[in-house]
Amino acid sequence: MMTFRELFASEFMINLVVRALIVGLLVTLCSSLLGVSLVLKRFSMIGDGLSHVGFGAVALAAALNMTDMKLFISIPIVIVTAIFLLKLGNSKKTKGDASLAIVSTGAVALGSLLYNMSNQRSSDICNSLFGSASLFTIGDIDLILSSVLSIAIIVLFVFFYTKIFAITFDENFSKATGINTNLFNMLLAVLTAVTIVLGMNMMGSLMISALIVFPAMTSMKVCTTFKGVLICSASVSLICFVIGFFAACLLGWQTGATVVAVNLVAFIGFSVVGKSRRKVLQ
Amino acid sequence: MALISCKNLTLAYEGKSVLTDLSFDVKQGDYLCIVGENGSGKSTLMKSLLGLLKPASGEIVYGDGLRQNEIGYLPQQTEIQRDFPASVWEVVISGTLGKRGLKPFYSAKDKALAKKNMQLLSIDKIKRQSYQNLSGGQQQRVLLARAMCATTSMLLLDEPVAGLDPVVTAEMYKIIKELNDNGTTVIMISHDIAAAAEYASHILHLHNKHLFYGTKEEYIFSDFYCKFCGGDKK
Numbered sequence: 001m002m003t004f005r006e007l008f009a010s011e012f013m014i015n016l017v018v019r020a021l022i023v024g025l026l027v028t029l030c031s032s033l034l035g036v037s038l039v040l041k042r043f044s045m046i047g048d049g050l051s052h053v054g055f056g057a058v059a060l061a062a063a064l065n066m067t068d069m070k071l072f073i074s075i076p077i078v079i080v081t082a083i084f085l086l087k088l089g090n091s092k093k094t095k096g097d098a099s100l101a102i103v104s105t106g107a108v109a110l111g112s113l114l115y116n117m118s119n120q121r122s123s124d125i126c127n128s129l130f131g132s133a134s135l136f137t138i139g140d141i142d143l144i145l146s147s148v149l150s151i152a153i154i155v156l157f158v159f160f161y162t163k164i165f166a167i168t169f170d171e172n173f174s175k176a177t178g179i180n181t182n183l184f185n186m187l188l189a190v191l192t193a194v195t196i197v198l199g200m201n202m203m204g205s206l207m208i209s210a211l212i213v214f215p216a217m218t219s220m221k222v223c224t225t226f227k228g229v230l231i232c233s234a235s236v237s238l239i240c241f242v243i244g245f246f247a248a249c250l251l252g253w254q255t256g257a258t259v260v261a262v263n264l265v266a267f268i269g270f271s272v273v274g275k276s277r278r279k280v281l282q
Numbered sequence: 283m284a285l286i287s288c289k290n291l292t293l294a295y296e297g298k299s300v301l302t303d304l305s306f307d308v309k310q311g312d313y314l315c316i317v318g319e320n321g322s323g324k325s326t327l328m329k330s331l332l333g334l335l336k337p338a339s340g341e342i343v344y345g346d347g348l349r350q351n352e353i354g355y356l357p358q359q360t361e362i363q364r365d366f367p368a369s370v371w372e373v374v375i376s377g378t379l380g381k382r383g384l385k386p387f388y389s390a391k392d393k394a395l396a397k398k399n400m401q402l403l404s405i406d407k408i409k410r411q412s413y414q415n416l417s418g419g420q421q422q423r424v425l426l427a428r429a430m431c432a433t434t435s436m437l438l439l440d441e442p443v444a445g446l447d448p449v450v451t452a453e454m455y456k457i458i459k460e461l462n463d464n465g466t467t468v469i470m471i472s473h474d475i476a477a478a479a480e481y482a483s484h485i486l487h488l489h490n491k492h493l494f495y496g497t498k499e500e501y502i503f504s505d506f507y508c509k510f511c512g513g514d515k516k
């Protein structure tokens with residue numbers, strides 16, 4: 001347990017808190033925007049699969065004694081997996097969901113075996129699954145990468161908003177009228193992969209995909225236009241993150257689990273509001 | 283010269299052929315109706331005309347300067363998500379995207395076009411409403427308006443009247459016929475052979491990989507028409 005005063009006791013602590021907060025907010029923003037497209041395209045399970053693979057990749061980095069370099073190991077691995085899963089999802093022949101389950105459970109299994117071999121404490125494994133409460137894990141490199149990533153995603157969503165809408169709504173129509181949908185899907189996969197790896201550190205690999213799914217689902221309960229869903233999704237997830245982040249810091253809970261719990265409350269709240277509003281309309 | 287000409291076209295999914303050796307031409311101003319039972323490959327043919335599916339053999343030649351982004355498309359209903367959060371306006375105007383290249387925002391011209399098409403289909407009153415709360419007939423109109431935003435030269439319609447009541451169906455046929463009279467080439471898939479015989483200029487009938495292709499008049503006197511309409515030869 002910590003009080004607000006302790007949290008902001010020294011300049012050193014303030015620095016850490018602010019840095020973690022910024023990275024968290026940026027990753028939250030990215031995942032909430034990407035999530036709208038992913039959820040509507042029925043790709044949300046891919047986010048889940050990727051985070052499990054990310055867990056495996058971080059474990060690999062730990063086993064190789066290269067924990068400092070873990071971003072550079074896990075980002076390429078997760079990007080390649082994302083592209084692979086996207087191809088899998090597009091082909092009708094393969095049993096996409098079953099293959100996805102194999103990829104994600106396999107990655108988690110191998111990952112935890114690697115953790116065992118490298119003699120990590122079980123609290124480390126727990127942290128990497130549910131998000132670490134320790135603020136020391138957020139490095140400069142996280143800060144730089146997440147800034148670059150979120151700038152890229154914001155530019156994409158502002159300037160290509162109309163195309164993103166069209167491709168998400170009806171991919172065949174967009175393709176038929178000459179929009180490069182493959183490029184967009186690839187971009188979506190790569191950006192999702194990077195977002196997941198960056199967010200995993202703080203949120204934990206079991207929890208990060210919630211940041212993708214929850215905000216979109218929550219805002220779809222009340223918003224009925226695409227633009228509305230995007231804006232609502234971004235705002236809800238940022239607010240939930242701030243609440244969850246400070247609650248976790250002050251109470252010493254796992255960040256990821258706390259943020260997801262706050263998101264869950266928001267989801268239930270929005271569902272109730274949406275339902276009662278629909279009743280009024282009828 | 284024809285707008286689209288298919289030469290010995292064979293279409294297949296993963297090696298399993300759906301249509302074999304199909305040849306026909308679509309000319310400027312034609313109203314082609316594609317009929318045939320479920321699973322006979324109508325939607326598959328349309329996908330290949332749209333460039334979404336590569337022919338296994340044979341070729342599709344686009345003539346008279348018809349470019350791919352000059353085709354408007356109304357997909358078969360099942361392919362669209364009915365619970366998508368979007369306003370009617372967002373859906374209709376997204377039809378103009380194909381010809382815009384990399385420009386990020388809708389221009390005044392795009393907006394005017396979308397407005398005009400919405401008025402034409404009398405959906406301008408529900409512009410701000412949510413697509414997911416519309417009735418099936420309204421949704422079809424919205425999608426037709428979107429297709430009309432994509433082009434005025436050619437419309438490909440996959441079962442545009444499926445699930446509509448008789449009144450709305452008749453209205454839909456009238457709208458499509460008017461578009462055709464104003465010079466738009468129409469290719470329409472339909473299960474409604476009577477309507478096809480009434481409105482279309484040409485009929486393509488797919489059946490067990492055999493087919494009939496010809497003008498409406500030829501079709502009415504063919505065996506295909508007899509078989510499907512209970513044998514009352516006119």
Ligand SMILES: Nc1ncnc2c1ncn2[C@@H]1O[C@H](COP(=O)(O)OP(=O)(O)OP(=O)(O)O)[C@@H](O)[C@H]1O
Binds near residue numbers: 319321358
């Ligand atoms: N993506 C696909 N992969 C493999 N086979 C497919 C695919 N889509 C359609 N088929 C098969 O191709 C055949 C033709 O399908 P298509 O959708 O073109 O029929 P249709 O004439 O449009 O039928 P309907 O009247 O029901 O719309 C069917 O036997 C179907 O099983």
Ligand SMILES: [Mg+2]
Binds near residue numbers: 324325326358440
């Ligand atoms: Mg069909």
